[in-house]
Amino acid sequence: MTDLVAAFPMYNRPELRVAFDMLWEGTRNNLRAAGVQDVPDCLTVVEEGLLTFWQRPDLLLSQTCGFPYRHFLKDSVALVGTPDFGLEGCPPGYYRSALVVRRDDPRETLAEFQGATLAVNDLHSQSGYAAPLVAIEQAGLRMGAIRMSGAHVASARMVAVGDADIAGLDAVSWRHMLRLDAWTCGLRVIDWTPPTPGLPYITAFAPLAVTITACLAEALRTLPPTLRDDLTMKGLVAVDRRDYLIVADPEAPEKALFRT
Structure with missing residues (x-):
């Protein structure tokens, strides 16, 4: 079997690439130590478009946004956890x-x-x-x-x-x-x-979700402080699936919001 795929596409600016690569390295090592098979060495370069990538059946780990989760992904992926950035005016795991x-x-x-x-x-x-x-x-x-x-x-x-x-x-x-x-x-x-729920980590392998959560959280906890500060991530929290699904959508722009 070929390796599974993993990517951290959100917030991954060039200046933060080293921190994200180190976060994956720790997560990868923890997953392998936990007995997970076919964990990729490196993060995947996403070439097919994120929405297509997030729907791959071999998706071990990635991060999506609340809008595609509730509209396209909710029935095909499991939530792994939501990062808490300690944002002012937001509950843990939420953003605005x-x-x-x-x-x-x-x-x-x-x-x-x-x-x-x-x-x-x-x-x-x-x-x-x-x-x-x-x-x-x-x-x-x-x-x-x-x-x-x-x-x-x-x-x-x-x-x-x-x-x-x-x-x-x-x-x-x-x-x-x-x-x-x-x-x-x-x-x-x-x-x-x-505030609405933040950008969740997801996996196509629901039975592995709890293990992936623990491995990712431990990798973040043991990340060198300077790199953790670069990411500004405080930890992972569990946001209920229903909290993502009840977020309000706007009306169609052509119907309500833009002048014609």
């Missing part, structure tokens, strides 16, 4: 979106962004798509346009250079940007969305 605008934008509240251009990283993103659109909907607003960016950093860049007025950024991604991207000094948070 920073609604970010240019620092020199004179508007002070979300309600003033009627007709604005919204940058969205991906239509399957909880923090970059679903959460900000629900907030916009609840504020009674219509956006003037939506611009796809492909990544949270790219969404922030669009706002910074004036190609968009506002973007919803994952609070963990925003934390990393503030530390690693000097140009974010030209941005500010105008509001935050309500």
